[in-house]
Amino acid sequence: MSLATAFKSGDLTLLPSKRDEDWRWTDLRGLIREVPPPSPAFNGETPPGVFDHLAEDFHVLANGGSAQIVADEGELTAVLRFLSANDGTAHAAKVSIEVAAGASLTLLETYEGYGAGYFAQADLTIRLGEGAKLERIVLAGDDAEAISVSQAEVTLAAGSSYAQTVLTDGAKRQRIETRIAHPGAGASVRLDGGYLLRDRRHADLTTAIAHEGVDGTTSQLTKGVVDDQARGVFQGRITVAHGADRTDARMGHHALILSDRAEVDAKPELLIFADDVQCAHGNTVGALDENQLFYAQQRGLPADAARALLTAAFVGEVIDRIEHETARETARAWLNQWLGVGE
Amino acid sequence: MLSIQNLHASVGDKPIIKGLTLDVPAGEVHAIMGPNGAGKSTLSYVLTGRDGYEVTDGSATLNGEDLLALEPAERAAKGVFLSFQYPLEIPGVPALTFIRAAVNAQRKARGEEEIAAPAFLKTAKAEAARLKIDFDMLKRPLNVGFSGGEKKRMEILQMAMLSPKFLILDETDSGLDIDALKIVSEGVNAMRAPDRGMLVITHYQRLLDYIKPDRVHVLAAGRIVASGGPELALQLEAEGYDKYVTKDAA
Ligand SMILES: Nc1ncnc2c1ncn2[C@@H]1O[C@H](COP(=O)(O)OP(=O)(O)OP(=O)(O)O)[C@@H](O)[C@H]1O
Ligand SMILES: [Mg+2]
Numbered sequence: 001m002s003l004a005t006a007f008k009s010g011d012l013t014l015l016p017s018k019r020d021e022d023w024r025w026t027d028l029r030g031l032i033r034e035v036p037p038p039s040p041a042f043n044g045e046t047p048p049g050v051f052d053h054l055a056e057d058f059h060v061l062a063n064g065g066s067a068q069i070v071a072d073e074g075e076l077t078a079v080l081r082f083l084s085a086n087d088g089t090a091h092a093a094k095v096s097i098e099v100a101a102g103a104s105l106t107l108l109e110t111y112e113g114y115g116a117g118y119f120a121q122a123d124l125t126i127r128l129g130e131g132a133k134l135e136r137i138v139l140a141g142d143d144a145e146a147i148s149v150s151q152a153e154v155t156l157a158a159g160s161s162y163a164q165t166v167l168t169d170g171a172k173r174q175r176i177e178t179r180i181a182h183p184g185a186g187a188s189v190r191l192d193g194g195y196l197l198r199d200r201r202h203a204d205l206t207t208a209i210a211h212e213g214v215d216g217t218t219s220q221l222t223k224g225v226v227d228d229q230a231r232g233v234f235q236g237r238i239t240v241a242h243g244a245d246r247t248d249a250r251m252g253h254h255a256l257i258l259s260d261r262a263e264v265d266a267k268p269e270l271l272i273f274a275d276d277v278q279c280a281h282g283n284t285v286g287a288l289d290e291n292q293l294f295y296a297q298q299r300g301l302p303a304d305a306a307r308a309l310l311t312a313a314f315v316g317e318v319i320d321r322i323e324h325e326t327a328r329e330t331a332r333a334w335l336n337q338w339l340g341v342g343e
Numbered sequence: 344m345l346s347i348q349n350l351h352a353s354v355g356d357k358p359i360i361k362g363l364t365l366d367v368p369a370g371e372v373h374a375i376m377g378p379n380g381a382g383k384s385t386l387s388y389v390l391t392g393r394d395g396y397e398v399t400d401g402s403a404t405l406n407g408e409d410l411l412a413l414e415p416a417e418r419a420a421k422g423v424f425l426s427f428q429y430p431l432e433i434p435g436v437p438a439l440t441f442i443r444a445a446v447n448a449q450r451k452a453r454g455e456e457e458i459a460a461p462a463f464l465k466t467a468k469a470e471a472a473r474l475k476i477d478f479d480m481l482k483r484p485l486n487v488g489f490s491g492g493e494k495k496r497m498e499i500l501q502m503a504m505l506s507p508k509f510l511i512l513d514e515t516d517s518g519l520d521i522d523a524l525k526i527v528s529e530g531v532n533a534m535r536a537p538d539r540g541m542l543v544i545t546h547y548q549r550l551l552d553y554i555k556p557d558r559v560h561v562l563a564a565g566r567i568v569a570s571g572g573p574e575l576a577l578q579l580e581a582e583g584y585d586k587y588v589t590k591d592a593a
Pocket of ligand 2: 383384412513
């Protein structure tokens with residue numbers, strides 16, 4: 001599915017709806033009543049981005065467009081920025097990313113909403129060669145009224161390693177999807193996410209990982225915080241195909257609900273068709289611990305600060321797993337800003 | 344210093360503190376002993392403002408200021424410190440980070456400057472050494488996976504760093520080995536000062552050999568039913584609470 005095809009054909013019935021199993025918590029069809037006009041070409045000035053200073057390879061896709069990122073040898077740090085600059089218009093972006101055998105790429109990706117109520121689609125195709133390495137850090141900062149869909153298809157060759165951390169504060173409807181195929185042997189994946197949602201925002205982190213080769217590993221950790229009337233969605237599927245022996249796959253999704261009217265929908269799935277595997281998943285949804293909150297307050301932290309401290313610690317586990325040091329600090333700053341705390 | 348008059352408090356709908364009156368003047372250490380379930384921890388939570396502990400009557404003031412009207416953090420900033428009977432684990436927050444946040448929050452509430460990182464670290468190192476806490480432990484998430492005794496030492500370390508005016512120690516001796524009991528007691532004794540008061544809740548006379556109380560009170564069924572000098576603790580050790588419990592039940 002794509003927003004772009006539906007808009008181009010003018011047939012809104014092509015939009016995913018809650019009747020599609022895979023989209024049941026992120027209904028787009030019920031939300032979009034008419035085809036929005038296409039976004040105009042962007043000719044303004046690009047505002048500074050949080051990762052710009054790290055870029056060896058720099059791409060800005062404003063109101064759609066396409067790009068190609070190739071790491072053919074050694075190490076490369078690429079910055080990829082998706083900008084949505086106009087109000088109420090639609091655009092699509094396409095990016096292909098290739099990390100050659102033995103090469104290493106750090107991909108620092110941002111979604112930035114400067115317009116209001118836009119419709120944005122991003123498609124990424126990511127291929128890792130044998131023994132290649134990629135760490136992808138995504139910071140999504142869409143507009144509160146935006147509808148935004150990002151879909152990445154990742155293919156891993158033998159012995160490659162892929163690490164991803166997606167952090168988002170949602171949109172009116174937002175879906176960030178990652179599909180990973182491990183056809184080769186011995187590929188390793190870290191697949192993390194964090195959603196921090198307030199007001200009426202929505203975010204859907206959907207992942208699907210298919211282990212087809214032997215000796216693959218997946219370590220997945222997603223943490224969510226929802227406040228007000230926000231809604232977080234996590235769908236994680238790990239499939240271990242017949243013959244994908246000695247796969248080690250672990251999935252965790254843990255969410256904090258800070259308000260009675262907030263909601264979290266989670267569907268963790270392990271589909272195992274091989275015999276010799278180690279797989280586990282954990283899923284928890286709850287409130288902050290009142291005892292811990294009182295303890296922190298007794299030590300002098302006002303109630304808001306105590307909540308922020310415990311929330312930061314909760315999501316911090318995801319941020320601690322980011323390998324790239326500067327990106328990790330940028331991610332932590334982003335979290336603290338969301339929480340409204342200093343440092 | 345601390346003055347509690349005819350205090351009544353409920354947990355849920357259940358009255359636990361039933362007309363408790365107690366005065367701890369500045370510079371004094373008062374011990375509270377009493378049977379399990381008497382309301383000792385409840386009293387400490389009422390004084391520190393825990394949610395769900397509702398005061399239905401009476402008053403509690405610190406140096407004349409109404410404690411009960413304040414938020415828990417405001418009470419802390421006024422100098423009320425509770426060493427918890429069961430200290431909480433705080434995953435993801437290194438002990439040092441937690442303590443520094445607490446120190447600075449209290450300073451901010453009092454209109455003081457934040458403590459600079461080097462000065463803070465220096466004091467933390469010195470206090471940890473005094474309490475025989477391995478400094479590396481302070482880099483671990485607070486209390487997570489710590490032994491019972493280590494958690495109690497960590498409470499005393501926090502107390503030393505926060506330098507409170509009024510200390511409530513709720514069974515700080517439980518879970519401590521013989522050496523730790525001594526170290527912790529020394530840490531507490533070092534805090535004795537003419538302008539500081541302490542309420543020491545314990546089941547065991549032995550702690551009071553180390554931390555010498557000025558007064559000993561028996562708390563049973565939500566009230567102070569007897570008060571005396573340090574000899575009262577010895578007498579309780581010998582005779583138990585029988586006479587206080589039956590008297591109240593009658
Ligand atoms: N949340 C609660 N709901 C209902 N009853 C409670 C609650 N908390 C405490 N109580 C009751 O209040 C009474 C006093 O409890 P408290 O913990 O204050 O006793 P204590 O004197 O500290 O006992 P111990 O010596 O065992 O620590 C007990 O009967 C206990 O069951
Ligand atoms: Mg108790």
